[in-house]
Amino acid sequence: MSESMLPHQTLREIEAPGWTRSSRGWPVTCLDAAVNGVGEDFTDPGYWVRQVRSPVRCGDAVRTLAGLGVGGCVEVGPDAVLTPMAEPGLGEGTQVVALHRRDRTSTAALLSGLGEIRPAGTHVDWNALLDGPGTVDLPTYAFQHQPYWLDEVPGASVVGKKAEAFWEAARAGEVSAAAEALRLPAESSLADIVAALAAEAAAVSEPGVPDAAESVVDPAARLRERLAGAPDEEWYDIVLDAVRPEVAAVLALPSTDDLDVHAELLDLGFSSLMAVELRNRLGEITGIEVPPALVYDYPSAQDVAKFLHNVLTS
Known part of the structure; x- marks a missing residue:
């Protein structure tokens, strides 16, 4: 009985006069106030007492954020417990990142989290984090005898399919096939061939052209x-x-x-x-x-x- 009463005793002490308010000048939006439509003062110690005693309304808070048009959220806490719950409620395309995770060290979780939000358009002051540019000594490590060579992949062609077929026929000495590849008569002049190859190269450089080499594959x-x-x-x-x-x-x-x-x-x-x-x-x-x-x-x-x-x- 005495143990179960300890939290309530602590909360009563917080509610008692003598506790001061301090926001440290942080720009904070109180989710509870946004959900309830009441302008509660989160610097009031009594506010946090009510947070402990009242039901958690995480779903309502997430829906409120979505309604406000929030495009991303960062969870700062002892573990990533809210991120999995917040992501479905915020909708597709909204980024939710946790800056502390139990499966990673604090430094690794923080830096990887900042690395995730930076490409999405959120500004990160790396100079403040890293104390400006400079050089550091890299740690040594035991050799793990694992290869790290990149697998060979076929490079994207810089010419279109017509030009590839033309050069293949040209190397084989097949004049008619080379002309047919460019859709030209067999008696075409050198100027006609150069013009056809130039048009093919221009088409390759334009996005959306069927013969263009795809740089991104779904x-x-x-x-x-x-x-x-x-x-x-x-x-x-x-x-x-x-x-x-x-x-x-x-x-x-x-x-x-x-x-x-x-x-x-x-x-x-x-x-x-x-x-x-x-x-x-x-x-x-x-x-x-x-x-x-x-x-x-x-x-x-x-x-x-x-x-x-x-x-x-x-």
């Missing part, structure tokens, strides 16, 4: 193309190969080889925030609406891949 479209071009018995393995790097990235594993696809994600250290991150990543690479409770309904990476496989091939 990952969802790429996955569906892989599935469409593979036999049915390989579809699950293709989906699992797509899921593995996303799970490993959320867990900050150095390699997908370190991921046990049979282990439950919660046992591997998944938090509610990490579950939201994985859902967003998988939604981006598959193009489907991934349920918020994905890691709870499908506990392992293998189970997640089976679920996505069924949706993608249904």
Whole structure:
């Protein structure tokens, strides 16, 4: 009985005269006041006593922020407990970032969070954070004997398909085929050929032209193309190969080889925030609406891949 009364005794002490108000000049919008439509003074100690005793209205506060047109939120607290709840309520396209997470060190969580909000258009005063530009000594580390060479990928062509076909025919000495590739008569002059090649090069440099080389490939479209071009018995393995790097990235594993696809994600250290991150990543690479409770309904990476496989091939 005495232990259960301690919080109430502490709250009564805070309500007692003698506690001062201080806002330190911070520009703060009181969510409780916005939700209730009452201009409460958050510098009043009694306000915080009511916050402890009254029900938590996180959903109402999030909806109020969405109604105010808030485009992003930053959670500053001991753990990322509000971020997973706030993101669905704020709607698609709204960025919610936690600056402290239990699965990362304080410095890593802060810097990665600032790194996330900066590309979205939020100003970050890096000079204030890093005390101006300068050089630092990099720490040494033990060699892990892992290759870090980038995989070879075919480079984007600087010419269009017509020009590629022309040069292929020209190297083979096929005059008629070279002219046909540019849609020119076989007796065309050098000036006609140069003009056709120049027009093809100009078309490649213009966005939206069908023959232009695509610099950005939609990952969802790429996955569906892989599935469409593979036999049915390989579809699950293709989906699992797509899921593995996303799970490993959320867990900050150095390699997908370190991921046990049979282990439950919660046992591997998944938090509610990490579950939201994985859902967003998988939604981006598959193009489907991934349920918020994905890691709870499908506990392992293998189970997640089976679920996505069924949706993608249904």
